[in-house]
Amino acid sequence: MRETTVWRARLDRALTRFCSKPLDDLDSSVLAALRIGAAQLIILGTPPHAAVSATVDALPRRRAKGLVNAVLRRLANEGEPDLSGAPLHEVWSHPEALTERWVSRFGREKTGKLLEWNNSVPNIGGCFPGPDDNLEKGKYLDDYRIIERTGENPLDSITGNVYLQDEAAAITGRAAAELAAGGSVLEIAAAPGGKTHHLQAAAKYVVSVDSSFSRMHRWRENSARLRWRNSIPVVADGKMPSFRNGFDMVFIDAPCTNTGVYRRRCDARWKWSNEYLNNSVILQRELLLSTCKLVAPGGILIYSTCSLEEEENRLQVEMFENSRKNFQRISLSGPAELVMDGMICIFPFEHQVDGMFAAAFRRDH
Numbered sequence: 001m002r003e004t005t006v007w008r009a010r011l012d013r014a015l016t017r018f019c020s021k022p023l024d025d026l027d028s029s030v031l032a033a034l035r036i037g038a039a040q041l042i043i044l045g046t047p048p049h050a051a052v053s054a055t056v057d058a059l060p061r062r063r064a065k066g067l068v069n070a071v072l073r074r075l076a077n078e079g080e081p082d083l084s085g086a087p088l089h090e091v092w093s094h095p096e097a098l099t100e101r102w103v104s105r106f107g108r109e110k111t112g113k114l115l116e117w118n119n120s121v122p123n124i125g126g127c128f129p130g131p132d133d134n135l136e137k138g139k140y141l142d143d144y145r146i147i148e149r150t151g152e153n154p155l156d157s158i159t160g161n162v163y164l165q166d167e168a169a170a171i172t173g174r175a176a177a178e179l180a181a182g183g184s185v186l187e188i189a190a191a192p193g194g195k196t197h198h199l200q201a202a203a204k205y206v207v208s209v210d211s212s213f214s215r216m217h218r219w220r221e222n223s224a225r226l227r228w229r230n231s232i233p234v235v236a237d238g239k240m241p242s243f244r245n246g247f248d249m250v251f252i253d254a255p256c257t258n259t260g261v262y263r264r265r266c267d268a269r270w271k272w273s274n275e276y277l278n279n280s281v282i283l284q285r286e287l288l289l290s291t292c293k294l295v296a297p298g299g300i301l302i303y304s305t306c307s308l309e310e311e312e313n314r315l316q317v318e319m320f321e322n323s324r325k326n327f328q329r330i331s332l333s334g335p336a337e338l339v340m341d342g343m344i345c346i347f348p349f350e351h352q353v354d355g356m357f358a359a360a361f362r363r364d365h
């Protein structure tokens with residue numbers, strides 16, 4: 001249930017008053033049931049009787065039933081503690097350290113809007129080969145369309161080769177594809193294929209590498225469904241590329257903290273820590289410095305993330321420019337308001353799509 005993940009901190013704040021021990025010490029199935037019940041009571045406005053009884057009935061053990069019943073009944077009677085005056089991270093259910101980091105960088109008001117955006121339900125859409133004018137248009141791309149949420153699998157109602165993705169991901173994929181036209185591409189961190197979809201339509205061929213077997217399995221399913229041509233999947237560590245020849249383009253869609261896509265990846269916020277950021281930065285640096293060797297002279301390197309953090313974006317660009325003088329930055333194309341200094345810089349609620357960053361470089365020699 002999306003609400004229990006998105007609103008976890010707010011639900012825990014409400015539940016903790018009625019539990020005699022810390023929530024983390026509870027049996028995991030009891031905690032999950034409490035959060036589901038609390039989400040129904042506080043967020044979804046389910047009638048108390050239905051919320052409590054449905055949650056309790058779903059539990060197998062008698063003791064667990066008793067505890068969950070007692071806590072949820074008290075919550076239903078006494079309600080959620082007042083949120084006015086509560087800190088932003090509690091109001092909008094985000095990690096405290098990340099919220100503080102964003103407040104010091106963006107200010108309180110902008111951070112509040114970002115957290116609110118992250119909790120909103122994302123739309124579903126994609127680039128349509130022959131766009132249907134009955135569907136709502138996207139904000140930036142002519143062929144991007146938004147599909148109404150019906151509760152059914154959206155793929156069931158689509159005919160044609162449509163990859164469902166946020167418009168920001170499509171914008172980045174398109175910008176890379178434009179520079180890849182007719183050439184060979186090595187795609188690093190490729191699964192499940194959101195950018196492959198655009199690259200393979202433009203390139204001579206694409207070698208798509210990802211270290212995750214299960215994610216590459218989804219890449220293969222997407223490839224079969226969407227009839228990708230000229231693309232080959234490889235499961236391998238992108239830090240140790242073992243290709244002999246240079247490619248006309250190396251595209252790195254780097255593993256990152258995902259802070260630009262919390263609306264879609266609502267579980268990702270609970271992974272945030274400074275250590276996680278630092279590890280991501282180290283991995284991105286290694287991927288950049290190792291795979292750039294595989295760009296043929298005159299070829300292009302593109303680095304992208306779905307993070308909002310400077311360490312993963314502009315500072316990585318600076319690091320790369322300082323350490324590889326034979327690469328010069330070139331401009332990526334895209335809607336004017338989303339491109340700054342030739343780099344794609346998309347900020348979630350301001351641009352009304354996911355957060356995304358991309359920069360491109362040409363190798364001189």
Ligand SMILES: C[S@@+](CC[C@H](N)C(=O)[O-])C[C@H]1O[C@@H](n2cnc3c(N)ncnc32)[C@H](O)[C@@H]1O
Binds near residue numbers: 196238
């Ligand atoms: C941002 S996601 C890629 C999204 C994908 N490009 C798309 O558009 O659908 C990052 C990917 O990096 C992969 N990854 C993480 N570490 C890696 C490594 N050392 N080498 C290659 N891929 C890696 C993850 O498995 C994950 O699929």
